[in-house]
Amino acid sequence: MGIAEQITTQAGRTGLAGLLADPKSAVVGLDFDGTLAPIVPDPDRARAHPGVVPALTALAPLVGAVVVVTGRPAATAAAYGGFAAAPGLEHLTVLGHYGAERWDAHSNAVTAAPPPPGVAVVRAELPSLLRELGAPEGTFVEDKERALAVHTRRAPEPDVLLEQLRGPLGELAHRNGLVVEPGRMVVELRPPGVDKGVALREFLAERDAGPVLFAGDDLGDLAAYAEVAARREAGHPGLLVCSGPVTGEPPVAELAERADLVVAGPAGVVDLLNGLTELLRG
Secondary structure (H helix, E strand, O other), X not given: OOHHHHOOOHHHHXXXXXXXXXXXXXXXXXXXXXXXXXXXXXXXXXXXXXXXXXXXXXXXXXXXXXXXXXXXXXXXXXXXXXXXOOOXXXXXXXXXXXXXXXXXXXXXXEEEOOOOHHHHHHHHXXXXXXXXXXXXXXXXXXXXXXXXXXXXXXXXXXHHHHHHHHHHHHHHHHHOOOEEEEEOOEEXXXXXXOOHHHHHHHHHHHHOOOOEEEEEOOHHHHHHHHHHHHHHHOOOOEEEEEEEOOOOOOOOHHHHOOOOEEEEHHHHHHHHHHHHHHHHHO
C-alpha cells in the first residue's frame, strides 16, 4: 500500500500533495527516540534503526531540509543516529534539548547557550529525593546535561510508579524554575520556554519553508504537531506522522488521534521515508 492510501485525513493528503509539488521548499522534521531509534531500556544504548541513514541519504537531496528535533543533547542524537560524515546528509540539522542546542552536519559543531542554574540544583537534589520517596530498584535518572529525566521503565509497575513520582518531581522542578515534560514511563525536568514547537517554528522561519512533514511518537512531540497544525490553518501544507510502538502497546493516543498517518515504529518511519523518495523520484 502506498503512502497516499495509508493517510487517513484530507489534510494529510493535501500535505503530501503539497510536499510532492514543491519538495525544494519542504522540510522533513523527525523526532529521534521512538521515531528514528527504537525505545530501549537503557537510553544510552539507543541507536537509529539501521535503515535510517540510507533512507535519509536518499531523501535529503530531494527536499529543502531535514531536521531532527529531540529532547536529547544535539551531539548525542547526532552520534547515536550515525549522522556525522554520512554522505548526502551534509545539510542535516539536529535541534537538541528542544531547540536549546543545535548541531549542523556541515560543521559537526554544536551551538548552545549555557544551561540555567536550576538544572544543576535539580541534578544534585534528585537522587536523595528519589530515595526519600522510596523509588524501587529499576528507577533511574538520565542526565541530559540541560535536563534530567526520571525513567520508570525498568521498575515494577512503571505506570503506577510514574503517577506517584509526578507530583514531587513537579514540585522540585517548580522550586528551581524548571518545568515537567511527561512521556511514556518517563518524567523530564527541563528549562521552560523551549519545546519542539518553538524549535520547529524557528527553523522553518529561517528557511521560509513551505510544506512540512513531522514524525514523532510521544507527548513531547505534541508541540511540534501543534505548530504544523497552525501552519495548515494558515494555508501551508503539512503531514503529521505518528510512530507507534512495535511491542503490542497502542500508540500514544494524543498523537495518534491528531496524526494523518500512523506507522509501526522506526521501521515504519524508514519505509515512509523510502516511499517518499520513490514518489519524488517519480
